[in-house]
Amino acid sequence: MNEEALGYDTVEAARKLLGCYLLRETEEGLVSGIIVETEAYLSEGDPACHASRGKTRRNAAMFGSPGTAYVYFIYGNYYCFNVVTGPEGRGEAVLIRAVEPIKGLDLMQKRRGEGCSLKNLASGPGKLCQAFAIDRSLNGHDLRYKPLYLKNNPDLPQVLSIKSTPRIGVSSAKDKHLRFIINENEFLSR
DNA sequence: GTTAAGATCTGCT
DNA sequence: GCAGATCTTAACG
Numbered sequence A: 001m002n003e004e005a006l007g008y009d010t011v012e013a014a015r016k017l018l019g020c021y022l023l024r025e026t027e028e029g030l031v032s033g034i035i036v037e038t039e040a041y042l043s044e045g046d047p048a049c050h051a052s053r054g055k056t057r058r059n060a061a062m063f064g065s066p067g068t069a070y071v072y073f074i075y076g077n078y079y080c081f082n083v084v085t086g087p088e089g090r091g092e093a094v095l096i097r098a099v100e101p102i103k104g105l106d107l108m109q110k111r112r113g114e115g116c117s118l119k120n121l122a123s124g125p126g127k128l129c130q131a132f133a134i135d136r137s138l139n140g141h142d143l144r145y146k147p148l149y150l151k152n153n154p155d156l157p158q159v160l161s162i163k164s165t166p167r168i169g170v171s172s173a174k175d176k177h178l179r180f181i182i183n184e185n186e187f188l189s190r
Numbered sequence B: 001g002t003t004a005a006g007a008t009c010t011g012c013t
Numbered sequence C: 001g002c003a004g005a006t007c008t009t010a011a012c013g
Helices: A010-017 A058-063 A105-112 A125-131
Strands: A021-026 A029-041 A069-074 A078-085 A092-103 A148-151 A162-165 A179-182
Touching: A010 A029, A010 A078, A010 A092, A021 A092, A029 A105, A029 A125, A058 A069, A058 A078, A078 A125, A092 A105, A092 A125, A105 A125
Parallel strands: none
Antiparallel strands: A021 A029, A021 A148, A029 A092, A029 A179, A069 A078, A078 A092, A162 A179
């Protein structure tokens, strides 16, 4: 993964993360997928961003250096996984909303429940974290290294068809198109 | 110490 | 398509 691309503009980073591999190694084995859906959370003019009201205990990882993980717990049941972006100390991040499962399908199915369809394995922030066994122990983890890391996809088409839409599940800043998806992909959350 | 709200998912209608 | 589950976090007293 080209970490430098994450350190400047968060919106740019959200677009560049599309199509990249996300890999996760555990004792049970390796799982991987291609990122097909992201959302940008900005530090300025974005009340939906956890960092918009300053640094707190929960969002401290968001103020770390670009390329680290920000993982948090929501709605009593689910984790969300973000990649910290922008200059260090800025408090911006990109939420990974969905991936297309590539390797370790059986392991993901085991974690998500038997009989879970391929399209349902990681098509949403909470589902993705279940399938990849992401929890708070990975909060602040440097995504250049194992057991959770990003990798460029060499087989990617030169010009990816990217579409931007309003973000999902956030009540503010609906006029901003900060969600980015790979057009027509089957594994989007919706 | 108490309370209200949330970057969601699943199951049922 | 819609409401409920469920609990951590942060704001307030």
